[in-house]
Amino acid sequence: MRPEDEIARRHAQLDKLTKLYGDPFHITKFDKTHSATAVKTQFEALAAGEKTTQQVSVAGRVMAIRNGGMFIVILDDTDRLQIFHDIKAVTPQQKELLDLIDLGDIIGVAGLVRRTPRGEITVDATELKILSKALEPPPEKFHGLKDVEARFRHREQDLVATPRTRDTLRARYRMIAGIRQFLYERGFLEVETPMLHVIAGGASAKPFVTHHNALDLPLYMRIAPELHLKRLVIGGISEKVFEINRNFRNEGISPRHNPEFTMLELYQAYVDFTSMIEITEAIVYHIAVMLHGTGKVKFGELELDFTPPWPRRGMVDLIKEYTKTNLDLYAHPDAEDAREQAAKIGVKLEPGVSWGQVVEAVFGERVEHKLIQPTHVVDLPKEISPLAKAWPDRPHVAQRFETFVNGWEIANAFSELNDPREQRARFMEQAEQKRGPDDPPHPIDDDFIKAMAFGMPPMGGMGMGMDRLAMLMTDSQSIREVIAFPTMRPLDK
RNA sequence: GACCGCGUAGCUCAACGGUAGAGCAUUUGACUUUUAAUCAAAGGGUUGCGGGUUCGAAACCCGCCGCGGUCACCA
Secondary structure, three states, X not given: OOHHHHHHHHHHHHHHHHHHHOOHHHOOOOOOOOOHXXXXXXXXXXXXXXXXXXXXXXXXXXXXXXXXXXXXXEEOOOOEEEEEOOOOOXXXXXXXXXXXXXXXXXXXXXXXXXEOOOOOEEEEEEEEEEEEOOOOOOOOOOOOOOOHHHHHHOHHHHHHHOHHHHHHHHHHHHHHHHHHHHHHHOOOEEOOOOOEEOOOOOOOOOOOEEEEOOOOEEEEEXXXXXXXXXXXXXXXXXXXXXXXXXXXXXXXXXXXXOOEEEEEEEEEEOOOHHHHHHHHHHHHHHHHHHHHOOOEEEEOOEXXXXXXXXXXXXXXXXXXXXXXXXXXXXXXXXHHHHHHHHHHOOOOOOOOOOXXXXXXXXXXXXXXXXXXXXXXXXXOEHHHOOOEOEEOOEEEEEOEEEEEEOOEEEEEEEEEOOOHHHHHHXXXXXXXXXXXXXOOOOOOOHHHHHHHHOOOOOEEEEEEEHHHHHHHHHOOOOHHHHOOOOOOOOOOO
């Protein structure tokens, strides 16, 4: 049978079903008393072969039909469940209805619970209703959907066919809900800030550009919520705010980058970055325990231990340690000198980069990917931290940390700069800094500086990538596994 | 963006340059307490798309499309 014949056959099945029992797509509800798991849990004590007179009503997708409809396996959002019809006792009408069921259909069943002699909790159907027809066939029942492209393009099929996908995405959403709950309990107010920005600030990344017709105005999808969140704290809406939502960056796609990704950003007045270290550790540890019952999480061949506290290491010190060259970039505060030192160990940089950019580049090339267990990298250069306070006694160094796990940056936090004069100077500096050849200069957000001039309390702020954290928590090697609908290039037609 | 790899039936996968196959699914029949049900049979293909080499291309070459990986990019 050709594939289009299979679809035609299913349409014919639907027509026949409609003629005999009415259009299934007119059905609006089904009175479901038990989930698959609820049935299995409630009747766990039944012995093999034992029957009950307990009536339950269940519903789900048809995953398997065996022995000509004698055994039907359905899947709901909790588990699989077996449905039984005594094929020798069914009426011709019942047999006709059974023959109208195809793999993938949604059915509702009322019946009596028993445990089969082989040990399977089963519902002996007394009533059966086809609640919805699948006009396209499901993926192969045993091997499922393997083709990664098909899995991401048709996530609904992947969810039905691949238990791992259900587990991974559910864990991701539980994780995000868990973080929200954690922050609510600590007095944080969840807020919302604009996705459409006139100036895409708060980070350095290429934004997506869009256009507002009525205002005839170019708008940018936000690359970070940072500046607006600070303005809310400045306004005193709460001394503790957070937002968990999407950022959009018009950069390359990789196993660790999706054009839209979910960030947690939180800000707390009257604390510094060390409090951000504590809350970062607390959040991640809390999630590890919530999902795995322990701070130790398996990731590929690794076991990541999120039990606090995590080591805090200076960025320049780590460079010294990992390059094994005794290169102390603090001893080379001149940018050109530092650049030459970096070149000596094989890190080539364009002339004109700042000292901080040298440190960052060497770190990125020689250290970052080696930080496997959770590590806070502290003492980042001020020059690459335009929104962070520097240490008064160490003007090159920001009161900032980035947390690395498995070589990935998962968090970034600092004591937030609150001097509007300094902030303007930093932005000016940033605007002049050497960037990529095609990159537009950083625009300066005057509204933000004006807000800061209105009086901003000292505060700590932290950002954490939810997608990468979800990857770590679900042993996923690609960011696309933890995003329900990752960005895909469309197929023609 | 560069390089490497992959693309065969609805799904999972085979096929030395020599007639494109199997399992699942589908159809028909048998069986009927199965659980990847089983048994027998049948139908199902623009081998991603377009060109080329060749007596002959799923395979070799070129271009394109899509996906994956690595790198680049990404404070």
